[in-house]
Amino acid sequence: MSTEADFTPDEWNLLLSAPAFAALYIVESDRYSRLVAYQKMMAGIWAILETAMPDTSSKLIVAIRAALHAGQRPRYPEHFPEDRMAICRLSLEQCRQAAAILSRRAPNSEAVAYASWLLAIGEAVAAVPDEAFPSGQRMTQTAEHARMALEDLAITLSIC
Numbered sequence: 001m002s003t004e005a006d007f008t009p010d011e012w013n014l015l016l017s018a019p020a021f022a023a024l025y026i027v028e029s030d031r032y033s034r035l036v037a038y039q040k041m042m043a044g045i046w047a048i049l050e051t052a053m054p055d056t057s058s059k060l061i062v063a064i065r066a067a068l069h070a071g072q073r074p075r076y077p078e079h080f081p082e083d084r085m086a087i088c089r090l091s092l093e094q095c096r097q098a099a100a101i102l103s104r105r106a107p108n109s110e111a112v113a114y115a116s117w118l119l120a121i122g123e124a125v126a127a128v129p130d131e132a133f134p135s136g137q138r139m140t141q142t143a144e145h146a147r148m149a150l151e152d153l154a155i156t157l158s159i160c
Helices: 009-028 034-049 057-071 083-107 108-128 135-155
Strands: none
Touching: 009 034, 009 057, 009 083, 009 108, 009 135, 034 057, 034 108, 057 108, 083 108, 083 135, 108 135
16 A cells, blocks of 8 residues: 655655646647636546546545545645647657656555546536537547547556
């Protein structure tokens, strides 16, 4: 069982922030209206904090959720990119680094549970409906972008 004490402050910060980066990656994988982007981010926040999500048996995930519920907030990069693709690259890199830390420092079962949790967060974000367009073309394109983004996230986390 891994807890905060098993990681350096920077590693723990990365483990706390990667769930938000997983959600952000899916949101930034396509262009959405502000309302839909907001709804998708709210779905991500719910998925991060909701204890009914998958993998609640992982003591590490329980510890991360408890830290967030207790008010512990991750430090995010001071200078966030403005370009959508740069945000996507940053988000995937943060998720990759968190998975790499766990592959070195935690039992395999916890590393797999954490990676699966990040993917479940991405799936919750992708599941939020997009705007309806009369032709249906935009919805089809957006669904394809979300599917590809989830595949990219799974590959990054090495659980595909």
